[in-house]
Amino acid sequence: MNYYSTSVTNLIEELKRLPGIGGKSAQRLAFHIINMPEDHVLHLSRAMVDARQKIRYCKTCCTLTDEEYCPICSSPKRDHSTIMVVEHTQDLAAYEKTGQYDGVYHVLQGTLVPSLGKGPDQIRFRELMDRLEKEEIRELILATNSSLDGEATAMYITKKVKPLGIKVSRIASGVPIGGELEYIDEVTLSRALDGRIQL
Amino acid sequence: MNYYSTSVTNLIEELKRLPGIGGKSAQRLAFHIINMPEDHVLHLSRAMVDARQKIRYCKTCCTLTDEEYCPICSSPKRDHSTIMVVEHTQDLAAYEKTGQYDGVYHVLQGTLVPSLGKGPDQIRFRELMDRLEKEEIRELILATNSSLDGEATAMYITKKVKPLGIKVSRIASGVPIGGELEYIDEVTLSRALDGRIQL
Numbered sequence: 001m002n003y004y005s006t007s008v009t010n011l012i013e014e015l016k017r018l019p020g021i022g023g024k025s026a027q028r029l030a031f032h033i034i035n036m037p038e039d040h041v042l043h044l045s046r047a048m049v050d051a052r053q054k055i056r057y058c059k060t061c062c063t064l065t066d067e068e069y070c071p072i073c074s075s076p077k078r079d080h081s082t083i084m085v086v087e088h089t090q091d092l093a094a095y096e097k098t099g100q101y102d103g104v105y106h107v108l109q110g111t112l113v114p115s116l117g118k119g120p121d122q123i124r125f126r127e128l129m130d131r132l133e134k135e136e137i138r139e140l141i142l143a144t145n146s147s148l149d150g151e152a153t154a155m156y157i158t159k160k161v162k163p164l165g166i167k168v169s170r171i172a173s174g175v176p177i178g179g180e181l182e183y184i185d186e187v188t189l190s191r192a193l194d195g196r197i198q199l
Numbered sequence: 200m201n202y203y204s205t206s207v208t209n210l211i212e213e214l215k216r217l218p219g220i221g222g223k224s225a226q227r228l229a230f231h232i233i234n235m236p237e238d239h240v241l242h243l244s245r246a247m248v249d250a251r252q253k254i255r256y257c258k259t260c261c262t263l264t265d266e267e268y269c270p271i272c273s274s275p276k277r278d279h280s281t282i283m284v285v286e287h288t289q290d291l292a293a294y295e296k297t298g299q300y301d302g303v304y305h306v307l308q309g310t311l312v313p314s315l316g317k318g319p320d321q322i323r324f325r326e327l328m329d330r331l332e333k334e335e336i337r338e339l340i341l342a343t344n345s346s347l348d349g350e351a352t353a354m355y356i357t358k359k360v361k362p363l364g365i366k367v368s369r370i371a372s373g374v375p376i377g378g379e380l381e382y383i384d385e386v387t388l389s390r391a392l393d394g395r396i397q398l
Contacts, residue, residue: 003292005265011250014243019231025219031289032218033247034254034263041251044213045244048232051210052240055233064233066204090230093202 008034060131062124063107064089072096072104079103081138085128085157087111087145095143103141106131111149112156120156128157132164139167146173207233259330261323262306263288271295271303278302280337284327284356286310286344294342302340305330310348311355319355327356331363338366345372 004012008030015026033041057063058070061083065071072078072092082103086092092105108123120126131137140161144150158168174192175184202208207229214225232240256262257269260282264270271277271291281302285291291304307322319325330336339360343349357367373391374383 003271003295004263004288005254005269007246007250007253007265008263011246014246017239017243018228020224020227027289027292028219029217030250031263031287034250036251038251040216041247044216045247047206047210047213048240048244051206051229051233052235052237054206055204064203064207064230066206070204072202088230089203090226093226096202 057109057124058107061105061107062109062127063092063105077102081136082141083128083131083137083139084141084143085154086143087150087153091143091145103139108144108153111144111147111153113149114152123153125157129160132161132166137166139169142168142170256308256323257306260304260306261308261326262291262304276301280335281340282327282330282336282338283340283342284353285342286349286352290342290344302338307343307352310343310346310352312348313351322352324356328359331360331365336365338368341367341369 011030011033012026015021015029016023021029054066055064056066058065058073059068060073061070063070079102083106084095084101084103085106085108086095087108087110089107092107095101106124106128108125110118110123112118112120112123142154142157144153154170161168172195173188174195175181175188181189210229210232211225214220214228215222220228253265254263255265257264257272258267259272260269262269278301282305283294283300283302284305284307285294286307286309288306291306294300305323305327307324309317309322311317311319311322341353341356343352353369360367371394372387373394374380374387380388
């Protein structure tokens with residue numbers, strides 16, 4: 001039975017396809033949307049189509065952007081001799097929010113997933129190697145996730161890049177700030193011990 | 200700093216205005232949207248504008264619909280002599296999902312809020328009285344929420360409708376099915392006691 005009306009039911013169905021939005025949330029969102037001023041709805045709908053249609057990969061670092069080169073790669077204020085390798089654009093944003101990094105990035109758009117046969121050609125690895133050959137790079141910081149696939153990817157890149165004579169580093173693993181040892185898994189604890197720094 | 204690109208940042212900002220969607224969710228949704236096939240994005244965006252532009256109130260029961268009369272009011276299978284009064288279209292949907300009610304509805308689009316000076320003219324009360332005068336109504340079931348304002352509204356309607364000689368009833372309050380007495384508030388427990396039924 002169609003309790004509402006075709007257009008509302010249709011909107012609820014469309015919203016339900018989004019990640020993390022179940023039936024109840026979709027309904028709440030739909031009713032919010034039909035009660036919004038019409039021009040707000042138009043803005044929202046246009047923002048979606050606009051973002052989807054304009055989006056592309058930065059020709060240098062492969063992050064998602066709407067220009068040929070992303071704002072970071074085009075900035076003369078950044079240190080273009082240090083590249084941080086991340087998995088996704090969201091990871092880049094996470095580091096940007098710290099305000100502590102002034103180098104540039106390379107966004108792999110995924111990781112190697114050996115178990116699924118996902119190899120270096122399925123991520124932006126070739127583009128990274130091209131950059132390392134063409135540009136003057138001093139350091140490559142590997143900031144893939146500390147998941148199994150993230151670690152495997154970091155190891156793979158290390159193996160390929162070290163012979164080029166470029167310094168390769170990996171972000172530290174350990175106890176997160178504010179974390180209580182009691183609740184932290186053994187692997188993280190061992191990593192924190194191995195990575196201890198002298199005071 | 201604009202970490203992404205104007206269009207993605209803009210989409211994230213628009214999504215953040217929706218209820219229950221914070222910064223992290225907006226970012227996740229935005230990245231999902233820009234990775235969706237373009238025609239899916241167009242469907243979603245069109246569904247929003249469509250629902251917003253077509254939506255109106257049913258001329259009989261005041262529910263949100265996209266036709267002059269909603270599917271329930273136009274159905275000859277429903278019992279048009281029993282009206283259930285609810286606050287919002289979502290409440291109507293909640294009762295429709297039970298499949299246990301075959302009467303029609305009246306959607307107040309809110310409740311009286313005496314504390315804020317919201318009176319009967321700010322909700323669809325006049326429309327309800329018109330229906331009671333014009334149509335042949337046997338029973339009016341009050342299904343406003345059991346909140347303070349919902350109860351006040353039910354009491355107000357009872358006072359106005361009873362003199363017309365129409366049967367007025369209120370949905371039962373009590374312990375929800377599966378509820379554990381230990382965790383239920385005193386008011387609900389007293390209500391459940393008062394409303395006990397003989398077995």
